[in-house]
Every structure is written in C-alpha cells, then in structure tokens.
Amino acid sequence: MKNIFILALALITSSLSAQVLSNKEGNYTEADSLRGSLRPERAYDVQKYHLKLKVEPVKQFISGSNTISFIAEEDLSVIQIDLFENMKVDSILQNGEVLAYERKHNAVFIELDKSVKADEKGEIQFYYSGHPIVAKNAPWDGGFVWDKDENGDYWIGVAVQGTGASLWYPNKDHQSDEPEEVQLDIAVPNGLMNVSNGQFLGEKDLGDGFTQWSWKTVNPINNYNVMINIANYEHFSDSYKGLQLDYYVLPYNLEKAKKQFEEVKPMMDCFYEKFGEYPFVEDGFKLVETPYLGMEHQSAVAYGNEYKMGYLGNDLSGTGIGLKWDFIIIHESGHEWYGNSITANDIADMWIHEGFTSYSEAVYIECRWGKEEALEYLKGTRRGIGNSKPIIGNYGVNSEGSGDMYPKGANLLNTIRSIYDDDELWWKTLKDYTETYKHQTIDTEQTEAFFNEAVEVDLQPVFDQYLRHSQLPQLQFKEENGKIGYRWQADVEQFAMPVDIFIDETEQRIFPTKSWQFFDSEVEDPDDIRVNDLEFYIDSSLME
Structure with missing residues (x-):
C-alpha cells in the first residue's frame, strides 16, 4: 500500500506541475529578461510564420528556414528573434540581402538592411540548423523526443511549453504575440508521415528519399503549440456538428484508438454547451499519438495516455471518479478553449490556462455524471496542492508561478461559483468570458474584472488571496x-x-x-x- 500511495503522489505532483519553468525564487538572469520582457526590439506584431524544415532522424538533426512576416508597432532598425544558442544561424535575409546580427543568450538581434516604419509590413527569412535539445522526460522538460515504435519505425515528437518554442525554430518567443497563421512544410524520410497543426495541404515526394508534408493554420496560435509529429501513422476521421475530427495513431493501436476516441463526442457535447463552439473550426480537431504523455498542441492535441482511463490508469483525485474518463483527452482538449483560444499575455498568469482547464475536467464530470461527483473530484484534487508559493509568478522575466495553478486554480473557480450561489448565472458568465476573449491574449486583471462584474459580492479580495498569496484564508x-x-x-x-x-x-x-x-x-x-x-x-x- 505504501508504494502505491507514493506512486500516486508522484503522479499528482508531476501532472499538476507539468512544464513549470523553474523555481528561481527571484534569481533571474539577463536571459530571463530577454525572453520575458517586451523590449523595443520586440515592438512588432507577428502576422505569419512559414516553416520549411527537413528532419533527419538518424542524425537527430533539423535544418531549414522560417519566413517571418510582421507589422512594426514602432520604427524598427533592429529586431529581436529568439533561437536557442545551441542552434546555428546559417543566414538571415531581408529582400534578398544578408543581414548582420548579434547573439546574446537565446536571443538574436538582427540589424535590418531597411528599417521598417511603424505600421508598415516587414519580412525576413531566417535560415538555421542544428541538433535541437533532446527532452529527458517530455513533456515535463522541453525538447525533441527521438523514439521508435514497436515496429521499429521512427516516432518523433516535440514538447516545449515553458521551455520555449525557440528551442527548435526561430520566432518571437513571447505569449503576447501569436501569428495569425502558420504554414509548415516538413520533410521527413519516405515511409513516415508528419502531422502538424491546421488543415492538411498535401504531400510531395522530394526525390531525395524525403517526403514533404504541408499543413496550415488560419487562426492565431501560441508559439509553443506549433508542432511536428512524425511516425508511420494510420489515419481515421469523423465529424461533429460540422467540425472535422481527425485521428493519427500507430498502426497496431488503430482498434484501441477507435474505441477510446469515442469519448471526443460527449466531451464536445459538454464543452460546446458550457464554453461555446470549438474555437478553431476552420483548422479542425486532431488527436495525434505521441511518444510522451500529452500536450495541448492547438488543433493537433498530443495523446500518449496508452488508451487507458484516468491518468495512465490512475485517478489523480483518489476518489475513483477520475477512472471514468480519459484524462489526457479531456484535459488537453480543454486547453483548446483555455490556453489556446484564451492565452495569458505573460506566463506569470499561466493559471488562466491551467486553472480553467483543470476546472474543465470537473465540468466534464458534471455533464456526464452530475454535480455531486464533480465536487467530489475537485475536493480530491486538493491533495496535490502545496500552498507554499503564490499561483501568479513574476512578470517580465519568463517566470511561471506555483504548480498549484492546476488544482488550486480549479478549486478557486469552484469557490467563486459557490459565492455566485446561482448556477444559471455562473454558467452564463463562464461561457460569456470564454466567447468574449476568444482568440485573444489577456491578463489576470481582465479575468478578475469579468467575473467580478457579474455579482454584487466584491471578488477582488478573494482573487488576491488565492492568486497572490500562498496560504488559504x-x-x-x-x-x-x-x-x-x-x-x-x-x-x-x-x-x-x-x-x-x-x-x-x-x-x-x-x-x-x-x-x-x-x-x-x-x-x-x-x-x-x-x-x-x-x-x-x-x-x-x-x-x-
């Protein structure tokens, strides 16, 4: 019994603090500020990324380019693009001219050949290559996962939330700026498939032993959600109220997946009712089997729960209720509304992603099995709360707050619902919030104000205590x-x-x-x- 208890606590701790960046406690560096602050060299609004990339599994090597289209918010003569310092900058071009640059930590400061005036459009082509960092334990640390499936075929994934998308491609690596669209042209060895975000544009045999797979999103997307998934996938599809549902799984798991993924439709029934329509209808919804547990990659949700109910067959709440449903399907898909559609400007406010999404687990339970079981589940998840650090981190230095943002954030929302004491008003307010800030980046103050405005009780002291202090009242x-x-x-x-x-x-x-x-x-x-x-x-x- 003792070993089982220890395993359960380990699972709780790992799942509820996934992707938390660090515990620096204020010992921030220049590199943290370069990533976390909106400096003058970042005074531009990204419009589009076009990634053209070749992935060589044998060498664990990638090479290619990102064409970055933007609109200047101020006059720009120097622009900051982020790329991890272990990756090589091959060249950077503007209008065909090679640009000079300086590297500092994981930032690249590029001297534009022609300054871009405020409100004008600009574009650069950033060519790069290298061996991207390999994750030791994805998704809890960032990097590539170079794996093989049971048939000996390459099976490759990437998870970089928290660590940063600039681990593997050049971009403006700050959550406040999402490209309006992304196109990915990813070349992989023949016999393998790449699955990325958005709609499939087609495949092309390049004649050199590689095939290019092209995908495109037409909705704003977080940098860390832009993704590649490479394997010898089997594909099957379905639809829900006009929403395209696509599933990419390893061949020997096809029948398991067809049964397990039936849960998507009752989930959509629930989330459409409580949160509103799926936020990325034009890009479709996908579940993609990955060699790690899972991540909320927009329109291409990473799934690695081994076709088990609960969290790898365990119940994080300890109530038994968590074994009635597949944790990764529900939690990571919940992020499509909270985290992907509504995004925190600064990762210090990541509870906006994780607290609301953890609450979506209870919402799903309530839709399927009733309010009493949802409340029991939420209470059970409290055993994963430490109450030792504030949920909100430090702003401007690339700092997340406490991992308590998951279960404590969810229990805060449940407490606010109880303060409302009016379920009809609660559900209306939650849905209005979700639809009002659809496809936007926001901050905690906007969230607080929205839920405060709906009731006569002043919720500000409540938010302050639960989010900005470690201890419960x-x-x-x-x-x-x-x-x-x-x-x-x-x-x-x-x-x-x-x-x-x-x-x-x-x-x-x-x-x-x-x-x-x-x-x-x-x-x-x-x-x-x-x-x-x-x-x-x-x-x-x-x-x-």
Missing part, C-alpha cells in the same frame, strides 16, 4: 461568554468572503470579515458547525 471560530464567534484570518487586508456552513446539518450562508462576529443563541457548540468544503476551498480552525 482560514475561517476561525472561538467560544466567548457562551457565544460562538467567527472571523477570517487572511493575508489580504479587509478580506471578506461569504461562505456556506452547516449548523446541525442545516445549511446557511455567513458573511465573515476579519473582525469577530457572533452567532445568536442557536449555536451553542463549535462542533455543531461544519464548513461546506465541497463548495468552498478554505481552512478552518477552532481558537483556544
């Missing part, structure tokens, strides 16, 4: 002069939040502040009071 009770008193203990000044409690199994709402209030005579014993901990994630204690 504590509801304290004490007995004094024959009466039972209650108050909040919290970091936030003037903290106040309504909460539901049971008194002798009768539920009622109280409105504690940081000052003591007392029940009337109907409460004689603190043991008669119980917090509704399914709906509110708080601490409570009895003062001596």
Whole structure:
C-alpha cells in the first residue's frame, strides 16, 4: 500500500506541475529578461510564420528556414528573434540581402538592411540548423523526443511549453504575440508521415528519399503549440456538428484508438454547451499519438495516455471518479478553449490556462455524471496542492508561478461559483468570458474584472488571496461568554468572503470579515458547525 500511495503522489505532483519553468525564487538572469520582457526590439506584431524544415532522424538533426512576416508597432532598425544558442544561424535575409546580427543568450538581434516604419509590413527569412535539445522526460522538460515504435519505425515528437518554442525554430518567443497563421512544410524520410497543426495541404515526394508534408493554420496560435509529429501513422476521421475530427495513431493501436476516441463526442457535447463552439473550426480537431504523455498542441492535441482511463490508469483525485474518463483527452482538449483560444499575455498568469482547464475536467464530470461527483473530484484534487508559493509568478522575466495553478486554480473557480450561489448565472458568465476573449491574449486583471462584474459580492479580495498569496484564508471560530464567534484570518487586508456552513446539518450562508462576529443563541457548540468544503476551498480552525 505504501508504494502505491507514493506512486500516486508522484503522479499528482508531476501532472499538476507539468512544464513549470523553474523555481528561481527571484534569481533571474539577463536571459530571463530577454525572453520575458517586451523590449523595443520586440515592438512588432507577428502576422505569419512559414516553416520549411527537413528532419533527419538518424542524425537527430533539423535544418531549414522560417519566413517571418510582421507589422512594426514602432520604427524598427533592429529586431529581436529568439533561437536557442545551441542552434546555428546559417543566414538571415531581408529582400534578398544578408543581414548582420548579434547573439546574446537565446536571443538574436538582427540589424535590418531597411528599417521598417511603424505600421508598415516587414519580412525576413531566417535560415538555421542544428541538433535541437533532446527532452529527458517530455513533456515535463522541453525538447525533441527521438523514439521508435514497436515496429521499429521512427516516432518523433516535440514538447516545449515553458521551455520555449525557440528551442527548435526561430520566432518571437513571447505569449503576447501569436501569428495569425502558420504554414509548415516538413520533410521527413519516405515511409513516415508528419502531422502538424491546421488543415492538411498535401504531400510531395522530394526525390531525395524525403517526403514533404504541408499543413496550415488560419487562426492565431501560441508559439509553443506549433508542432511536428512524425511516425508511420494510420489515419481515421469523423465529424461533429460540422467540425472535422481527425485521428493519427500507430498502426497496431488503430482498434484501441477507435474505441477510446469515442469519448471526443460527449466531451464536445459538454464543452460546446458550457464554453461555446470549438474555437478553431476552420483548422479542425486532431488527436495525434505521441511518444510522451500529452500536450495541448492547438488543433493537433498530443495523446500518449496508452488508451487507458484516468491518468495512465490512475485517478489523480483518489476518489475513483477520475477512472471514468480519459484524462489526457479531456484535459488537453480543454486547453483548446483555455490556453489556446484564451492565452495569458505573460506566463506569470499561466493559471488562466491551467486553472480553467483543470476546472474543465470537473465540468466534464458534471455533464456526464452530475454535480455531486464533480465536487467530489475537485475536493480530491486538493491533495496535490502545496500552498507554499503564490499561483501568479513574476512578470517580465519568463517566470511561471506555483504548480498549484492546476488544482488550486480549479478549486478557486469552484469557490467563486459557490459565492455566485446561482448556477444559471455562473454558467452564463463562464461561457460569456470564454466567447468574449476568444482568440485573444489577456491578463489576470481582465479575468478578475469579468467575473467580478457579474455579482454584487466584491471578488477582488478573494482573487488576491488565492492568486497572490500562498496560504488559504482560514475561517476561525472561538467560544466567548457562551457565544460562538467567527472571523477570517487572511493575508489580504479587509478580506471578506461569504461562505456556506452547516449548523446541525442545516445549511446557511455567513458573511465573515476579519473582525469577530457572533452567532445568536442557536449555536451553542463549535462542533455543531461544519464548513461546506465541497463548495468552498478554505481552512478552518477552532481558537483556544
């Protein structure tokens, strides 16, 4: 039993802190600032990436170019493009002219031959090559995965969320700027297929032992979502309310996949109802089998859950409810709405991705099996929360906050729903938020304001405590002069939040502040009071 418990905790910790960048605790470097800040050399809006790339599995080598089209936001004579320093810059061109550049850490500062004036369009061709970093344990560290399947065919994937897309291709590696479209022309050895984001444009035999597979997105896309997946794939397809569903799996898993991926349709039923239409209808929805657990790669979701229910056959909540569904299908697809469609400007606000997507797991459970099981599941996921660091990280230095952003973010949203105390209003507000900020990059303040505006209760102290401080608010009770008193203990000044409690199994709402209030005579014993901990994630204690 002890070994099983340790395994479960390890799974919780790894899954709920996937892709967290670092725990630098403020020891940031110049490299962090170059990646995390919007410097004058980044004063441009990317319009399109066109990647032409050759992937050589035997050498674990890639080579090619990215044509970067942009609109200048200010006059630009020097432009910053990001590419990991282990990758070679072969040449950079503007209008056919070779450009001079300087490298600093993982940034490349390029002197434009012809300055681009504010509001004008510019374009450069960036040629590069090299052996990209190999992931030690994707997706929890960034890099390429050079693997082979059971038939001995190459099976290659990439996961770079957190680490950065500039690990393998040159780009403006900041979440605030998404290209409006991306085309990928990826050449791989004959007999293999490459699957990327968006719609398939076609394949072309290059006559040199390689075949080029071309794909194109027509919606804004995060840099870390731009992806290649290479294998000897089998393809099958379906549709949902006009949405194209495509699945790419290893040949010997075809029948398993056809059965397992049936869950996509009830998931879409639920998410369409609660969140709105799939945000990337024009690009279609794909599940692609990968040699790592999974990632939310837009319109080409990475799937590596081994066709098991739960999280590799385990339930992260410890309730058994997580074994009723495939964690990777639901969680990573939930990111299409939260993270891919709605994107945090700065990765310090990544709870906007992970908190909402973790909450989408409970939403799916509620659609399928009811609210009570959804609440039980959310409560179970709290065992993965450390409450040792704030959820929000430091801005401008490429810093994510605590891995608590997953389960604590989800439980915060459930707590806010409970404060609403009106499910019709809650679901309307959540759907309105999702559709209002569709295809946009936003920040925490916009999210807070949207949910705050819908209710009379001031939610700002609640957001501040849960997101910007590590500890939960504590509801304290004490007995004094024959009466039972209650108050909040919290970091936030003037903290106040309504909460539901049971008194002798009768539920009622109280409105504690940081000052003591007392029940009337109907409460004689603190043991008669119980917090509704399914709906509110708080601490409570009895003062001596």
